[in-house]
Amino acid sequence: MRDNHLHTHFSYDSDAAFQDYLESFDGEIVTTEHYDVSNPYSKQDDVPDYEAYVAEIADLNAAYGNRIKKGIEIGYYQPREADIIAYLADKDFDLKLLSVHHNGVNDYLDEEVADMDKHTIMQEYLDKLEYAIGRVEADVLAHFDYGFRLFDVSVEELKTYEEQLRRIFKKMIDHGLAFELNSKSMYLYNHEHLYVYALDLVKELGCHKYSIGSDGHKLEHFRLQFDRIQKMLQEKGIEEKEIM
Ligand SMILES: [Zn+2]
Ligand SMILES: [Zn+2]
Incomplete structure (x- = not known):
């Protein structure tokens, strides 16, 4: 199973080299910058x-047996939609993740967000996420919980948004996007229980596309807890062919 969410030095917040990942794992990698x-x-x-990204991958593919695919993590921001579409128009990626990371004022991981009202932030983020789906072409809906990663959220609390979550996941399925199991959210931000709950919802809604991503920015996080996630998917009756 490929790690479908990974960063290198082509991302503003990572110093990782492709070789870090290539030398610790002998399968295919895709980076989503x-x-x-x-x-x-x-x-x-x-x-x-x-x-530069295309050129470095071409060089490394020659040296490492064509094991690297090209990807991007699109941070959707509505006021800049036209620029996003224009940037993507003439570029070729094997994998595109759709994310919402910020509201124009704060990234949802900014320290000060942790002191804001949880439900205000959750509602704002879910509205932005619901809107973003389908606005740009993509393959995977990344970290559905990004907007509330900094908060302790119980399943009971998340359930109060179930109607909207159903709309979001239905829209995701209708647009052919895969549901991402984000191991950083699950095990570094302790949101595994929210993913277990969401998994039941997306399955019930008829999702047949799943993607596992570490969201690693360094080797230490590459393929984080993949065995555990694979086992979880198996236990939920999700077949291997449904996992990207
Ligand atoms: Zn992200
Ligand atoms: Zn990422």
């Missing part, structure tokens, strides 16, 4: 250098 416009964290547009 951050494309975050109007990023409030860095106060700029964070755009991977596509020409």
Whole structure:
């Protein structure tokens, strides 16, 4: 099973080299580099250098037996939609993740967000996520819980958003997006229980596309807890052919 959410130095917040991953694992890798416009964290547009990215992958593919695929993590931000579509138009990626990372003022991982009202933030984030699906072409809905990663949320609390979550996941399925099991959210932000709950929902709604991603920015997090997630999917009756 491939790790479908991974960053290298082509992302603004990672120093990892492709070789770090290639030398610790003998299968295929795909990196999904951050494309975050109007990023409030860095106060700029964070755009991977596509020409350099393609060139480095070509070199490494020659040396490592064609084991590297090209990917991108699209940080959707509605006021910049036209720029996002224009950037993607002439580029070729094997895998596109759709994410919502910020509201124009804060990235949802900014420290100050932790002190804001949990339910206000959750509602705002879920509204943005619901809107984002289908606005740009993508393959995977990344970390559905990103907007509330910093919060302790119980399943009971998340259930109060179930009607909207059903709409979000239905929209995800209708647009052919896979549901991502994000191991960073699950095991570094302790949201495994929320993913177990969401998994039942998406399954019930007829989802047949799943993607496992570590969201690793360094070797230490590459393929984090993949055995455990694979076992969880198996126990839920999800077949191997349904996992990207
Ligand atoms: Zn992300
Ligand atoms: Zn990421």
